[in-house]
Amino acid sequence: xxxxxxxxxxxxxxxxxxxxxxxxYKYVKLLPMIFIIGYFCIxxxxxxxxxxxxxxxTLIWILLGLILGAIGDxxxxxxxxxxxFLGGLIFFLLGHIAYIDYIFSLEFNAKNxxxxxxxxxxxxxxxxxxxxxxxxxxxxxxxxIVPIILYMIVISSLVVFNISYELTNFNTLSxxxxxxxxxxxxxxxxxxxxxxxxxxxxxxLVLATYYTSQGFFVQAVS
Numbered sequence: 001x002x003x004x005x006x007x008x009x010x011x012x013x014x015x016x017x018x019x020x021x022x023x024x025y026k027y028v029k030l031l032p033m034i035f036i037i038g039y040f041c042i043x044x045x046x047x048x049x050x051x052x053x054x055x056x057x058t059l060i061w062i063l064l065g066l067i068l069g070a071i072g073d074x075x076x077x078x079x080x081x082x083x084x085f086l087g088g089l090i091f092f093l094l095g096h097i098a099y100i101d102y103i104f105s106l107e108f109n110a111k112n113x114x115x116x117x118x119x120x121x122x123x124x125x126x127x128x129x130x131x132x133x134x135x136x137x138x139x140x141x142x143x144x145i146v147p148i149i150l151y152m153i154v155i156s157s158l159v160v161f162n163i164s165y166e167l168t169n170f171n172t173l174s175x176x177x178x179x180x181x182x183x184x185x186x187x188x189x190x191x192x193x194x195x196x197x198x199x200x201x202x203x204x205l206v207l208a209t210y211y212t213s214q215g216f217f218v219q220a221v222s
Contacts, residue, residue, distance in 0.1 A: 003043075003111065003215055003222070006035045011211040019200050025078050032211045033070040036218055040066060043222040061102035068095035069214060082143065089147050096154050096183070099217065103161045103176070114164040124183055126151065128188055135195050147216045148191060155184050175220035182213035197213065 010032040018025050044059055068091045075088030129149060137147050162180040166173055186209035193202040 003036075003039050003041060003219060006039065007211050010035055011207060014203055015207050015209075017205060021072045026066070028074055029077055030070060033066065033073055033142070033214065035212050036211075037063070037070065038068045040218045040222070043218075058102060058105040060096045061105060065095040065098035065102070065200060065217065066214065068092070070116055082141065086144065086147060089144075089151060093147075093151050093154055093185070096151075096158050096212075099180075100154070100158050100161055101209060104167050106145070106165065108165045112164055112168040113160060114167050117160055117163055119158060125152050125156055137144055139195055141195065142194075155180075155187055173187065175216045176187050179213045179216035179220065182209045182216065186210040186213060 008030075014028050014032060016024075017028050040063065072088045072091035072095060075084050075091060078084035128151060130150055133145055136142055136148070159177075159180040162176040163173060166177050186206050189202050189209070190205045193199060193206060
């Protein structure tokens with residue numbers, strides 16, 4: 001309950017400031033992630049004593065993913081500079097890889113992939129990347145084409161692995177699956193809102209799904 005109340009309050013603050021008072025956005029943007037990281041460290045008892053470090057090494061990947069996400073957030077504060085945006089893209093990419101490593105640290109076997117999920121994702125990525133590649137060519141930002149292709153491959157892999165893991169081990173979809181799908185939605189919308197026409201409602205959806213996704217990752221291991 002504390003996690004979601006904190007996320008709701010701080011995310012609402014960020015969204016309101018972003019939509020109505022953008023000059024203060026840089027001062028509040030990182031607050032939800034700082035709260036989520038702090039909650040994770042306290043709730044998982046990550047730091048109090050050495051034995052927890054040894055017993056919960058799998059949680060390092062979640063902590064790393066959260067920290068990389070926060071760094072990515074910081075980089076996107078200067079997304080008008082294409083190199084800062086590219087840096088944010090790289091940090092988010094590494095964060096997703098950390099979350100994938102977490103799944104495999106739980107002894108997930110790639111042979112258990114839920115294949116019916118793969119085809120719809122391939123179709124979605126094909127349509128989305130076709131649109132984005134043409135958009136980037138029009139905007140003369142071809143430098144982002146390869147990174148975005150790699151990014152979509154990684155985030156889609158995260159979706160497949162999380163869903164496959166939960167179906168294999170629990171025969172249901174829960175926090176990890178929801179987190180991954182919300183990440184896919186948030187990141188896809190972010191690309192459109194950044195390189196196409198900026199839309200406040202899309203920005204709201206980007207932030208709302210992003211913070212909720214991070215919350216579900218923490219909830220899954222708390």
